[in-house]
Amino acid sequence: MLFTPKGSFIFNRLTLSMDQERYNAREAEPKWQKIWEDAALFQTGNGDSRPKYYVLEMFPYPSGRIHMGHVRNYTMGDVIARYKRAKGFGVLHPMGWDAFGMPAENAAMQNKSHPAEWTYANIATMRAQLKSMGLSLDWSREIATCDVAYYRHEQRLFLDLLDHGFAYRKQSKVNWDPVDCTVLANEQVIDGRGWRSGALVEQRELTQWFLKIGAFADDLLSGLDTLTRWPEKVRLMQANWIGRSEGLLVRFALAPVQTSQESDSVSDAVSEVEVYTTRPDTLFGAKFIAIAADHPLAAACAENNPELADFIAECRRMGTSVAVLETAEKKGYDTGLRVHHPFDENWLLPVYVANFVLMDYGTGAIFGCPAHDQRDLDFANAYGLGNQPVVCPPDQDPATFVITDKAYDGDGTLIHSRFLDGMTIPAAKEAVAKRLEEQTLGNAPQAQRKINFRLRDWGISRQRYWGCPIPIIHCEDCGIVPVPRADLPVVLPKDVSFDEPGNPLDRHPTWKYVACPQCGKAARRETDTMDTFVDSSWYFTRFTDPWNAGDPTTPEAIAHWLPVDQYIGGIEHAILHLLYARFFTRAMQATGQMGEVREPFAGLFTQGMVVHETYRDKAGAWVNPGQLRFETQGNERRAFLLDSGEEVAIGPIEKMSKSKRNTVDPDEIISTYGADTARWFVLTGSPPERDVIWTEEGVQGASKFVQRLWRLVGELMQAAGSEEPAEPAVFGPAASAIRKASHGALIKVESDIERLHFNTAIATIHDLANKLSASIGAIESEEIGADVRFACREAASILIRLFAPMMPHLAEECWAAASFAGLAAQMPWPDADPSLVVEDEMTLPVQVNGRKRADLTIAREASEAEIQAAAAALEAVQKALEGKPVKKIIVVPRRIVNVVA
């Protein structure tokens, strides 16, 4: 007898290594990793003729060690890569390092070493960690952005962008991070603080390099519609960030002023104020004009008005902190200037300098319509300017409709607006635009239609050492001179010091002094380096041909591999990285480096974080879970310190962070349980886009399941015998049940992985294991015929391949132990036979008035009438009807029967 009645297995010592009762991950994992590597299994050449599939996970910053978030991110990518490979695709699955950035400089300051040393040491550590995870990566394509071999091409791309007018220099107000001593892009300022340092950002006036992302604002917006495999949320966030608005530029003529001599001199020099508005329909509700503190007109008025100058200075001070802006009151200062209403020469509007008007949006000037804009209303109420409703809501009487402290911005009909009265808002907008376009002020139309964007151009200058040098030379005679392409790369000097603040490149004794390439005179190099987001804006294209030494990209490789079919990363890059990469794709297309590719990432997936409970001792100090012992009583859990026995408080579940001491080290997990257990865990429990809670019980559960699969495959192969039988013509009930379970699970897992529902794919594999265990446990040895042997062998072969993308090492060990040919990693995805899942009879739930009362088992081919008759005849149905007559019986084929009384 092969099986004991309870199904526990007696191992046959003759069957290969299956006599091991336990699967030893620590031995097996490095063994298979080496076999894969020696066979160069995951290297994909550019001449591959299979249909292509490009899987990419956001490459990591080499901060020191990988964390659980990396494990989750890269496991998901690896499941897809391995699955697609099994499905017959030529899979490109590369890895690299986002290796420039501030932390390396901070480390250099602390350790008195060089950023390169720290960075490359971290890369070596993290590469080894990633390799221990058993990822199917093509390491032959590895890149690090801090390698000259990479950033030389970035300098070339910069020069291409410069030639095409996509890079330019301008003086502007910038976000200055006083801790990192560098400039930040708007996207890098979060709640008024630097995204890395957390320092309150200040405004400074500096000359900076900009990339013209604004040139593609419209295209970046409309392109979002084509990204159907992106999360709706990310597309929406980008659309809001780009912030397109359609409006009108309207010029208001300045009226001569009698009251104030100072203002009078201004109105002599300047004749008009131009405003930008998206609500030209409310022009007859206008009560004032407001200009920004930085508006040239404000500066002109302030020249002879110290009080106004003070007010402007106050506005500027406030502008340095977003936190203050949020709570700031609407404040203004009357310049004394007046303008004529465009439709009525006798109607004068006061011109205020206002703290809520921004110079860098629109024209830095607005007209205020208090009745229909809350901000304008707050201002008007503060300065007693009154309001005039000009849009009447549908349910209000125009005669009595008034606004007091809540502006109305909804739909309605125009009132008190002369020639606009009775119009809808869109009609009124059109009418105003048309009339003002035809009307002239000076010698030009008084108004002009204008589409505006919130998106600002991307400032890329950083006053840091550890970044890609901007290949520019400043010559006193020739001005800005690009480094000739033949002289590239501009290499970072090695001999730099970090013992004082500021930019080491700037204070290097020799590096910046060069001869001007044009006139040969003494000149200086640009000492700013590029924002590290430039590095990550094109790395996905470099992966397609990282061996090309002469050019950043290779047209054939781009055409073959791009776009990335599935990109995986954190939601935190929804705007920053993902928008920049989309911009670079367009800009590089314009410079001829991107072929016909319009969007870099056809499919995007944003995975959730790995979170963990937090613990605090009596003193309130955070405690690491490794120091704790847990007790459970019923549904209550308590935690105690291992050494002292002191009880600690179990706190909320939060993102793993060193400061809260709730991190779990991947290395420890891998050395204790193996990579497969870690990989399995991060996919289980919650859907991939949601956070997953790390628990010790969960890891142990995953580890137990690894062992269970190992035993189950052994049992299946024991039943299957060592000889591979031909497929029998007839299968008995036991064999049929096994085949039905295997093929049913296969169909489900396949569709789950295709939809990236890894958690339900795993549930299905659990379910299959349960079913197979039950089947095998129920079979007596004398029943094992050719059909059962065939079904068990088939089940083992399917089962192993189903979990192979998630637990590749265990799959190889099982595959080999089962004496199947080749490597599991090379096996094609099994073909499902849907006919095996179909049953002759089906069981339909039967409802009475929408409530389930019975089950009806009936032939699959039964007609609707037969089903109706059989359902009505059921005892439970009759009972539930309580004698009431049946009105109708609804039959939804293969789904349900509902008897309506």
Place this chain on the structure above:
RNA sequence: GCGGGCGUGGCGGAACUGGUAGACGCGCCGGACUCAAAAUCCGGUUCUGGUGACAGAGUGUCGGUUCGAUUCCGACCGCCCGCACCA
């Protein structure tokens, strides 16, 4: 304030276009094996009532559409995320 998302057992979650709510896992309870423990295996586990077959309630709350609603619509409550003087 604006925009978006989410509320399902003790817990994580499942339920594809409206069709058996609670798959699968964790935890818990009971049992087998064992001198004992671990490991493993078997059974139970939404709530209420009943020894029981069974009956009633049930997917944040209230209403609507439908033969039928976790799923669609409306209002409200709660939580999470993004943006925020953008004219």
